[in-house]
Amino acid sequence: MSHASSSASRADVYSRVTAEIIAAIEQGTGEWRAPWFHNGASIARPTNIASGKRYRGINTLALWAAGYAVGYGDGLWGTYKQWQEAGAQVREGERSTTVVLWREVQASRSADNEDDTDDGHRRMFARAFSVFNVAQVDGYERPPIPVLPESERLAHAEAFISNLGIKTEFGGSEAYYRPSEDTVFMPAFTSFRDPASFYGVWLHEDGHASGAKHRLDRDLSSRFGSAAYAVEECCVEILSGLVLADLGIAHHPRPDHAAYIASWLKVLKDDPRAIFTAASKAQQAADWMHAQQGDAAHLYA
Incomplete structure (x- = not known):
């Protein structure tokens, strides 16, 4: 497959996945919960x-x-x-x-105020x-936490993420990117509910790293001001869905992608085009990730 046709094919996938995420958000989503296991063991997480x-x-x-x-x-x-x-x-x-x-x-209106037009507040x-x-x-025994076996790691996803050249440290109970160290921090693979959740979260955090000044230099603050962080979160979560589809790990957006994005869209309710800006930036970041694959890029077309 030529580079032009592979790029066009990827663009089609991106359009479909983005459309499905937006449709899922419009239909309503449940509450987002972290896809790694939390048992409250940390005093810092009441x-x-x-x-x-x-x-x-x-x-x-x-x-x-x-x-x-x-x-x-x-x-x-x-x-x-x-x-x-x-x-x-x-x-x-x-x-x-x-x-x-x-x-x-x-609070319903009082019975002796029949003329009140207020429907209640x-x-x-x-x-x-x-x-x-x-x-x-x-007498309390903490229930055993399910463990995702290491044998379920996906070699092609590991290689794809490794090629990004972004440092990752594993351990702890949170996933985040620390710009000052240019490092992604992730819970262990075994603490996730399934491989797609693990790679989705890892790609999400690598997505944040892709926006660093020495990479894509993604600065959303000029347009979105204080809401820039919300747009960034939407952007990297859409990115995660796009690249999971590219890698054949999840051919359709997972419900937790839509739920996570919807939680940030509440901040952006006054800007209906914010989701489209986020999707555009997500596609740019996904293209950057593919560009880091070198000779292996054709494998993810």
Whole structure:
């Protein structure tokens, strides 16, 4: 296949994948969750025992402070009842930590105000909960975390990413690119739910690295200002979907791609063209990645 025809073929794939991502976003997406396993073991990641979700906002700070003050080494928290339901028992005399849950409720108009044309308005109510750390309970065994076997690594994807020349360090519980060190940090392969998730996240972070000044010098701040970070996140997540398709790892965008992009589009709601700018920059980054493949480039057409 000639270089021109392979580029045209890749452009067709990019157009299709981008269209599918946008269609998925328009249909509505669920909540995005990190595709590597989190069990709340880090004190820096306060997590609820019942829902498996991280605490947010002021609750994170409250649980950090409580955890560090007492010296807990674990970030798993729950109410007295939640620990009971998990088969554990809070020890007698243990002191709780307070967290606050905000709920939005519809306030209907009063019955004696029939002429009021307001259909009701939303109000926020805060409810306090007392929670206990896993170190304060007896009888809880953390369920085993599934392990993705190393044998499921994909050699062609490893080679493709290696050819990008971007330094990667593995370990820890977060995926991110640190510009000051020009290094990508990734959780271990074995902590992901499947190979496509691992390579998708790795490509996402390498996508951030592709925008560095000595590579593509991608600066979105001039047009998008404070929303530039959101456009960048959309860009590299679309990029991840494009290159996964190129590599034959996921022929269609995974639902978590659309959910992740949708979470950032909320920031960009006033600029309907932002998603198209992100897609354009994603294609540029994907082309850059292919250009790094040298003699192997034809394998990914």
